[in-house]
Amino acid sequence: MANYETHEHDVIVVGAGGAGLRAAIEVSAQGLSVGLVCKSLLGKAHTVMAEGGIAAALANVDPQDGWQTHFRDTMRGGKMLNNWRMAQLHAQEAPDRVRELERWGAVFDRTKDGRILQRAFGGHKWKRLCHVGDRTGLEMIRTLQDQGVHQGITVYMECTISKLLKDGDKISGAFGYFREDGRYVLFKTKAVVLATGGVGKIYSVTSNSWEYTSDGQGLAYEAGADLIDMEFVQFHPTGMVWPPGVRGLLVTEGVRGEGGILRNSKGERFMFKYLPEATKNDYAATEEEAKEWVEATIHGKKSEARRPPELSTRDNVARAIYIENKEGRGSPHGGVFLDISYQDSERVKKKLPSMYHQFKELADVDITEGPMEVGPTCHYIMGGIRVEADSAQTRVPGLFAAGECAGGMHGSNRLGGNSLSDLVVFGRRAGLGASTYAKSVSGQPSINDSDINLAIEELEAPFNREGKNPYDVAKHMNSIMDAYVGIFREQKDMETGVAKLEELKKDVANVAVKGGKAYNPGWHLCRDLKNMMVAAEAIARSALSRPESRGAHSRLDFPDTDNGKWSTVNTSVYKDGDEMKLEHTPLPVMPDELKELFEEKEKAHA
Amino acid sequence: MRKATLKVFRGDKNGGDYTKYEVPVEEGMVVLDAIHYIQAKDAPDLAVRWNCKAAKCGSCSAEVNGKPSLMCKTRMDRFEDGEEIQVQPVKTFPIIKDLVTDVSWNYEVNKKIKGFSPPQDDNEWIIYQEDIDRVQEFRKCIECFLCQDVCHVLRDHDRKDAFMGPRFLVRTAGLEMHPKDTANRMKYLKDEGHIGFCNITKCCSEVCPEDIHITDNAIIPLKERVVDEFYDPVAKIFKSIFGGKK
Known part of the structure; x- marks a missing residue:
């Protein structure tokens, strides 16, 4: 039998993106020993690709904002299938996590009066996304990476976990290999936090890298956890479609947040006609009103104008682009046109520098001169490992999950900007949950040879x-x-x-x-x-x-949203022998004081 | 369809050689696409690092026809028809296999730099955009380590034992110029990072895929601060009487 090396930590965190890093920092802050295992080099995880910003109701730009509105937007964006408690914790804690990032060295763009600047994004009622140009994820991962490094976290880079080990029903270790030389490694541990990200590589057109192969979901499933909401896969409406080499590469929603306009091949601004009845009143009714909103945004002025229709939720915009193409009004390479070139070119370069370079260098398109061609690309999975909201624990004792690989937070559709905040809110909670659990375990659980x-x-x-x-x-x-x-x-x-x-x-x-x-x-x-x-x-x-x-x-065969049974259940899958078993489990029931938030909203509209 | 020939280094620390591969060229293709094609068709064990494929993560650094580059940004239509494209690992770091090198030294250097050290207050920070424009430039760094690769102190003289290299001078500059940072890293720069080894040939700035003005905006101002702190006789007297900042 092959040899393997052995390491021992109180907690092992698998994945070193935003959630994994934040979890590891928390475990370390709790005074426990933590090993952070990642498939790539440190600082290369997919968080680095996040562009537009991190959503948090700081209310720096729109003083009307607050956690209740963020919570409501998140639930409505997820079509009420979200785990309400996760959405609540997320909305309440995101501002503290952003301030914490700033204290750890993140340098966010500023308002004129020196506060953290916030931009508009799809589905968010107010300007809510704290950002650094269009490279917010890089800022976040570098900040967390340096914070972790200086806190003394042990990092195992380019290491893949292939199996979670249990002592009875409890987690006792993780086994894997180092990519460098293929040597095997056993991590003895009391708790494991999975923070491995998404599953994008199962589709051909994706914004995800080689790493996003459902590792956490797969490991958790094998270990006995259940996965929920897996039918909800987010196709980001704006990926690059041309040339073929870059197909699927992300074009940040920040382009639309800064006033980018979507048009079809006939020049029609088609998003006006795809706004769902339920939220139609939150959006501009005419091109003039949308223009007024953009002007006010650029100049940091107050305005009564409502946001442009391009800032509808991602599911809706992706479907609209798909239908425009199917009905013959697409762009030459199967997308639509996204245009920000009507704005001052220096401003575009300043607010969207990496988009400018990405198109210039990879597609010979100058986005300050003409439109981009964009279309849907597989971007994110809302579903994932089922966790308990407060502690991020799965149904397997000692197994925790946070970030994209966990399910529940985003319901059936995630709002842009809610992922980066999810990572730090639930990364921290998973680190805390795993630490509390590890402290309660006496002695080292045993490993079965x-x-x-x-x-x-x-x-x-x-x-x-x-x-x-x-x-x-x-x-x-x-x-x-x-x-x-x-x-x-x-x-x-x-x-x-x-x-x-x-x-x-x-x-x-x-x-x-x-x-x-x-x-x-x-x-x-x-x-x-x-x-x-x-x-x-x-x-x-x-x-x-x-x-x-x-x-x-x-569903083409069931185009309507059901207000009956299907609005009250999550789909759950789990392993039973060699079979995948499926059941529908009831949604956690929202307490009345939160329900009222939605009733108020409806009254306001009536 | 047009075809291109790639000569890819295959080997490890015990040596190796170039293997030729033919790759069909699609419009807009980059060298990393060609490497992926080879991996999928001819050589599944061809070792290469990559992640984002959008010049945002800095993983796919290599030397393409001798030029240190991100493979995801190096377009195939840059080369002449029939031109052989040579792809080899970056030279400055020890090879692991094929196009993958051991860059762990960089992570060790990073650990030694004193981290961000803000004051312990609970107030909301008011920071003006014009005071952080420069810091934000430094924080664009994607850690591709191409600047480390071309730095002749590291590449030709192999002084990894002494010199921290441009990447970590940029990181230090980002900390030193942060309006809320209170630490002083000048002694470290002078005695351990050996900023004096840099003789500002600007190769690092030229190769930076993020267009960070490494030499002009990071290294030279840091050199000036070190000089002010340790070699300015007037300031020395002034400080001995009134005490220094930080």
Whole structure:
């Protein structure tokens, strides 16, 4: 049997994006020993890609804002399927987390009077996103990284966890390998925080990098946790569509937040006609009103004008772009036009510097001169590991989850800017929850040798068999998900998708690879594919089980949102033997004082 | 479809050689796409680091036809038809495998810099935009380490034992120029980071994918501060009488 090295910590955090870093900082602050394990180098996680900002009701720009409005916007954006308690904690704690980031060295853009500046974003009633140009995620990850480093966190870089180990029903360790040389590693621990991010690599057009292979979701599922809301996959409305090499690359919602206009090939500003009745009154009714709002925003003035229709929620804008294309009014490469070039070019370069460079260098388009071509790209998954709101604990004792890999916070659709705040609010809570739990565990839980042997056998197997190239299998999975469980869904398509995924499982179980164990990406993908399969199957089965359209889940055969049963249940999947079991579990019931927030809103509209 | 030939370094610390691969070229393709094509079709074990593919994470640094570059930003249509494109790992750091190098030294250097040290107050901070424009420029750094790669103190003289390199001078400048920072890192810069080793050839600024004016805006002002602190006789007398700032 192969050798492995062993490390011991009170808590192991898997993933070093915003949530993982914040969790590790919290564990360390609680006086416990923490090991932070990440697949890439430190500081490269996907948080770095977040552009537009972090949502927090600081009320620096719009003094009317407050946590109640942020909470309400979040719940409405998620079409009321969110875990209300998570949405409440998030809205209440986000301002403190932003101030904390500033105290740790983050340098946010400022208002004229020297406070943290906030910009508008889709679905947020007030200007709420604290930002640094269009590189807010980089600012956040570097701040957390340096804070963590100076706090003395132990980081295991380029290390992949392939199995969670348990002592009875409780977490006792994590096993994996270092990418550098393929050596194996055992982490003995009392608690594990999963903060591994999303699943974007199961679709072909995605803003996600190679890392987003559903690792946390896969590990948690195997360990006995359940995944909820997996049918809700966010296609960001504005990804690059041309040239092919950059297809899917994110174009920040900040472009629309700064006044970017969407038009179809006929020059029509189509978003006006796609505004849902329920929220129509929050948006400008005419181009003139939208223009007035943009002018007021640019000059930091007060205005009664309502925000432009481009700032509708992401699910809605993505669907609108899809329909415009389907009805023949798309741009030459299957998108629509996003235009900010009517504004002063120096301002555009200052507010959206990385978008300017991204288009200039990769697409030969000067966004201060002409429009960008954009279309939907797989960006985020609302669903994920089910956690208890306050502590972020899963149903497996000692297993915690935070950030994108956890579910519940965003319901059926996430608002832009609510992800960065989610990371720090629930990263901290998961770190706190794991610390409290670890302190309550007496002695080191035991590790079962046979579990380690199984983990090693699983990792070695691709070298010792004939089978398909893992890259081909991943591509096949992409094509199934694109074709049968994409933006618009229909029963027979999803049934075909589920059947094809079932067949693909054999290929996933038998992928083979050549070469050695030292830095061999093909080998790494062999294990990642299993996690991807968990997400793909969970998404397909969950989507098939929900006969309505809600948020990011759009059914052609059930175009309406159901106000009955389907507004009261989450879809949950879990492992039962070798089968994926599915059930619908009741939503937690919102207390009356929070319910009133929605009634007031309706009264105001009447 | 047009085809391109890539000569990619394959090997590890025990040596290696260039292997040729043919890759079909699509419009808008970058070198990293070509490397991914090779990985998927010919060589699944070809080692390469990458993440965002949008020049935001700084993972895919390599030397393309000898020029230190981010592969995700290096377009294939920059090369002539029939031109062989040579891709090799960055030279300044020890190779792990193929295009991947051991950059852990950088993380060790970073740990030694005294972190952000604000005053312990609870007031809301009022900071004006014009006072942080410069700091924000430094904080654009994506840690691709290309500046470290081309710095001749590190690349040609291999003085990683002494010199912190441009990346960490930029980080230090970002801290020193932060309006709320109270620490003083001048002694560290002079005696441990050895800022004096930099003789401002500006290679680092030229290669920076984020267009940070590393030499002009970070290193030279820091050098001036070090000089003020340690070598200015008038200031020395002044300080000995009235006490120094920080």
